[in-house]
Amino acid sequence: MIENLLLGLSAFGDPMVWISLxxxxxxxxxxxxxxxxxxSLGVALLIPFTYGLDPVVSIVGLVALYAAxxxxxxxxxxxxxxxxxxxxxxxxxxxxxxxQQGRAGEALMVxxxxxxxxxxxxxxxxxxxxxxxxxxxxxxxxGEYFALAVVGLSLVVGLAEGLVVxxxxxxxxxxxxxxxxxxxxxxVPRFAVSTxxxxxxxxxxVLLGLYALSEVLFMVEEGAAAKVKSPPVGGFMSWNWKGFxxxxxxxxxxxxxxxxxxxxxxxxxxxxxxxxYATAKRTSKAPELFGKGSVEGVAASExxxxxxxxxxxxxxLALGIPGSPTTAVMIGALMIQGIQPxxxxxxxxxxxxxxxxxxxxxxxxxxxxxxxAGARGWAQVANxxxxxxxxxxxxxCLVGAYSSEGTMFPVFVMTAFGILxxxxxxVQIPLAPVILALVLGEVMETNFRRALITSQGSLDxxxxxxxxxxxxxxxxxxxxxxxxxxxxxxxRPGPAAGEVASR
Amino acid sequence: MSLNLLKTIRANSAAVCMxxxxxxxxxxxxxxxxxxxxxxxxxxxxxxxxxxADIFIRTLAQSLEPLIGQTIVVVNAPxxxxxxxxxxxxxxxxxxxxxxxxxxxxxxxxxxxLKGTFSVDDFSWVASTQEDxxxxxxxxxxxxxxxGDLVAKAKANSGKxxxxxxxxxxxxxxxxxxxxxxxAGIKLNWVGxxxxxxxxxxxxxxxxxxxxxNLGPTAPFFESxxxxxxxxxxxxRLEGLPDLPTFREQGFxxxxxxxxxxxxxxxxxxxLELQQQIADAFHEAxxxxxxxxxxxxxxxxxxxxxxxxxxxxxxxxxxxAVKQLQxxxxxx
Numbered sequence: 001m002i003e004n005l006l007l008g009l010s011a012f013g014d015p016m017v018w019i020s021l022x023x024x025x026x027x028x029x030x031x032x033x034x035x036x037x038x039x040s041l042g043v044a045l046l047i048p049f050t051y052g053l054d055p056v057v058s059i060v061g062l063v064a065l066y067a068a069x070x071x072x073x074x075x076x077x078x079x080x081x082x083x084x085x086x087x088x089x090x091x092x093x094x095x096x097x098x099x100q101q102g103r104a105g106e107a108l109m110v111x112x113x114x115x116x117x118x119x120x121x122x123x124x125x126x127x128x129x130x131x132x133x134x135x136x137x138x139x140x141x142x143g144e145y146f147a148l149a150v151v152g153l154s155l156v157v158g159l160a161e162g163l164v165v166x167x168x169x170x171x172x173x174x175x176x177x178x179x180x181x182x183x184x185x186x187x188v189p190r191f192a193v194s195t196x197x198x199x200x201x202x203x204x205x206v207l208l209g210l211y212a213l214s215e216v217l218f219m220v221e222e223g224a225a226a227k228v229k230s231p232p233v234g235g236f237m238s239w240n241w242k243g244f245x246x247x248x249x250x251x252x253x254x255x256x257x258x259x260x261x262x263x264x265x266x267x268x269x270x271x272x273x274x275x276x277y278a279t280a281k282r283t284s285k286a287p288e289l290f291g292k293g294s295v296e297g298v299a300a301s302e303x304x305x306x307x308x309x310x311x312x313x314x315x316x317l318a319l320g321i322p323g324s325p326t327t328a329v330m331i332g333a334l335m336i337q338g339i340q341p342x343x344x345x346x347x348x349x350x351x352x353x354x355x356x357x358x359x360x361x362x363x364x365x366x367x368x369x370x371x372x373a374g375a376r377g378w379a380q381v382a383n384x385x386x387x388x389x390x391x392x393x394x395x396x397c398l399v400g401a402y403s404s405e406g407t408m409f410p411v412f413v414m415t416a417f418g419i420l421x422x423x424x425x426x427v428q429i430p431l432a433p434v435i436l437a438l439v440l441g442e443v444m445e446t447n448f449r450r451a452l453i454t455s456q457g458s459l460d461x462x463x464x465x466x467x468x469x470x471x472x473x474x475x476x477x478x479x480x481x482x483x484x485x486x487x488x489x490x491x492r493p494g495p496a497a498g499e500v501a502s503r
Numbered sequence: 504m505s506l507n508l509l510k511t512i513r514a515n516s517a518a519v520c521m522x523x524x525x526x527x528x529x530x531x532x533x534x535x536x537x538x539x540x541x542x543x544x545x546x547x548x549x550x551x552x553x554x555x556a557d558i559f560i561r562t563l564a565q566s567l568e569p570l571i572g573q574t575i576v577v578v579n580a581p582x583x584x585x586x587x588x589x590x591x592x593x594x595x596x597x598x599x600x601x602x603x604x605x606x607x608x609x610x611x612x613x614x615x616x617l618k619g620t621f622s623v624d625d626f627s628w629v630a631s632t633q634e635d636x637x638x639x640x641x642x643x644x645x646x647x648x649x650x651g652d653l654v655a656k657a658k659a660n661s662g663k664x665x666x667x668x669x670x671x672x673x674x675x676x677x678x679x680x681x682x683x684x685x686x687a688g689i690k691l692n693w694v695g696x697x698x699x700x701x702x703x704x705x706x707x708x709x710x711x712x713x714x715x716x717n718l719g720p721t722a723p724f725f726e727s728x729x730x731x732x733x734x735x736x737x738x739x740r741l742e743g744l745p746d747l748p749t750f751r752e753q754g755f756x757x758x759x760x761x762x763x764x765x766x767x768x769x770x771x772x773x774x775l776e777l778q779q780q781i782a783d784a785f786h787e788a789x790x791x792x793x794x795x796x797x798x799x800x801x802x803x804x805x806x807x808x809x810x811x812x813x814x815x816x817x818x819x820x821x822x823x824a825v826k827q828l829q830x831x832x833x834x835x
Binding site: 040041044047137138139140141142182183184185186187189194195196197198199202265315319320321322325328332335336338340341342343344405406407409446450453454456 | 724
């Protein structure tokens with residue numbers, strides 16, 4: 001292993017590898033920051049440039065781009081409440097409130113450092129556990145996927161901010177929206193009034209509409225008066241590095257969680273960040289800050305969604321099964337180079353997996369440097385006058401929605417969901433459960449039905465596997481415990497929960 | 504060039520004169536074709552970047568661009584079960600600058616979900632480029648080793664053998680499975696997945712008993728001996744898996760034209776001569792080493808049908824699909 005690791009590191013003797021790494025990181029950082037583009041599209045766009053290159057050089061660039069793009073989504077999530085991917089949604093839950101409190105610079109720095117640590121730690125795990133954990137991940141069948149999705153959905157309780165009925169309504173809306181599209185088992189269109197809806201509601205325009213455009217509508221309503229001044233972000237030296245110390249635990253836990261969930265093929269970065277966020281909230285000393293501007297929340301989400309990058313690499317390298325849409329694109333890139341990912345990769349082309357490990361580590365400081373350098377500039381976005389930022393965010397929504405498919409349909413979807421988001425917030429229905437249920441609903445339903453098909457209709461499949469049982473118990477506890485607390489609080493009158501659903 | 508000419512003559516006598524003339528004019532520069540598009544060529548994909556068909560066109564573009572002296576712009580227009588892409592192709596000018604890549608699912612969806620939206624007659628079917636027969640396989644430690652084993656087991660446990668494949672009921676792979684069911688008089692339990700990696704995960708994890716897929720994504724698992732092949736639904740054995748017998752060799756007669764196809768199509772009313780030139784250019788580009796290396800690595804079979812043959816093929820296969828969908832009760 002040491003020998004192979006040195007082989008991987010030795011690739012960095014070639015200046016081309018460094019150029020590829022830096023270029024990949026820069027490109028990923030920018031692509032991730034543009035809503036509508038994302039890691040999988042970024043990798044696909046880079047592939048044509050890798051044809052003529054050495055396989056090692058090209059894979060380093062692609063991995064750097066993947067990792068940096070997974071981070072880039074945090075920037076717009078924090079600054080303008082526009083998560084470009086579902087993996088950055090949880091980042092927006094706390095990142096944007098921090099921006100509103102004038103702490104955009106801090107949120108950006110926490111996000112980039114947490115991302116960096118997430119990748120670094122998970123890459124270490126990847127080196128030692130890629131093969132055994134990937135084998136273990138195979139035991140995840142439809143029943144287990146369903147249970148995992150329910151665990152993710154139980155996060156709704158925390159996101160409902162004490163508004164139990166409204167939280168349930170929000171979850172119901174999300175689950176209902178998730179049923180739109182062609183039925184995955186029978187191919188029958190459901191609520192698909194036009195052919196554009198056959199593949200379900202497109203997620204990026206829905207995210208942009210619900211979060212960003214609805215925010216614009218609120219800005220318009222509140223007028224130009226309200227304004228937050230973000231203090232300027234100083235250089236690396238001036239920053240309070242000790243402030244990270246309390247975040248150590250949450251970043252470590254989230255990195256491990258993100259890595260493990262990332263390994264399970266198909267679970268991916270969004271479920272990883274949701275579950276890490278929920279765990280962080282439960283273990284936090286200040287859970288009440290979550291959703292209202294908790295740096296812990298930002299750190300948990302970002303550490304997890306970046307750790308999921310290494311996680312997704314594990315089944316790709318060990319089994320040849322891509323763990324995420326982006327790694328599916330990377331398989332294509334490797335195959336064009338004549339390299340077959342899979343169990344024989346480690347013996348036949350050891351330079352590829354070990355260069356990936358090395359590039360994840362070496363890429364971290366470069367990515368963090370780019371991120372921190374960029375944070376100074378990005379933080380200024382928070383100081384742009386209200387009318388201008390409203391116009392800029394609207395433009396980003398329109399362009400982001402359009403570029404996600406290259407047609408007008410997602411633009412209409414985005415606009416419709418912007419209005420829906422505005423109305424829901426007006427009646428204090430929180431948006432976070434809507435989006436959570438929309439993202440997880442499809443996973444839940446597809447796997448529930450698939451599980452019943454494989455079990456010939458028997459419900460045994462949901463309680464005969466230990467993994468399913470453990471996950472289901474976790475989900476039930478997460479739903480039931482707060483409900484008991486809610487009923488108790490109801491008995492003795494307390495301060496009315498009249499908070500504004502700010503998300 | 505001469506090979507190309509021969510193919511042209513065989514394929515299309517009507518366009519022969521024109522093509523020969525054009526080819527002779529172009530003859531001094533060996534690596535050129537008669538097709539001279541006036542601008543960048545947009546090739547629309549019905550998938551997101553990174554799928555098998557997407558990688559195919561991106562790889563082919565490398566050798567095609569120098570041949571035609573124009574850029575190939577791969578445009579991903581996913582969504583709507585292919586309708587997004589098909590609408591953009593259908594509404595384009597028939598000048599050869601807008602083309603699309605099609606697979607078998609284009610034909611089945613025009614019979615089901617997109618019935619009334621698009622039909623075979625709305626497009627020009629320009630050329631076939633790849634054939635990719637589907638194979639059935641099981642885990643290496645499975646007691647099912649051949650199609651015969653599968654049939655015997657399925658007869659004893661009717662409807663209880665889980666088969667994982669791509670797409671819902673009515674998809675290309677499901678219809679291929681139902682062909683086998685009909686030929687052998689058995690009933691399998693279809694479990695639809697959204698991607699081939701998901702099928703492999705479920706098969707290796709023991710959540711389904713057998714799987715169906717094209718060879719490409721399964722190749723590493725054959726190589727590492729984690730799965731064994733049961734049979735090929737095709738006319739002949741696969742170059743990549745010479746030991747795996749076809750269904751027919753194992754005594755099960757199915758329609759062997761039911762193979763996954765990747766082809767090229769365009770808006771209707773494209774002049775036949777232009778279609779032939781485009782087909783020739785694509786086929787010429789497929790002979791390049793970079794493309795051949797990729798094709799052999801991914802286990803696909805080259806396919807060389809020109810516009811006339813491909814159009815006839817599309818109509819024949821649509822007819823087969825109608826019969827299969829009716830047999831599966833998905834079409835009246």
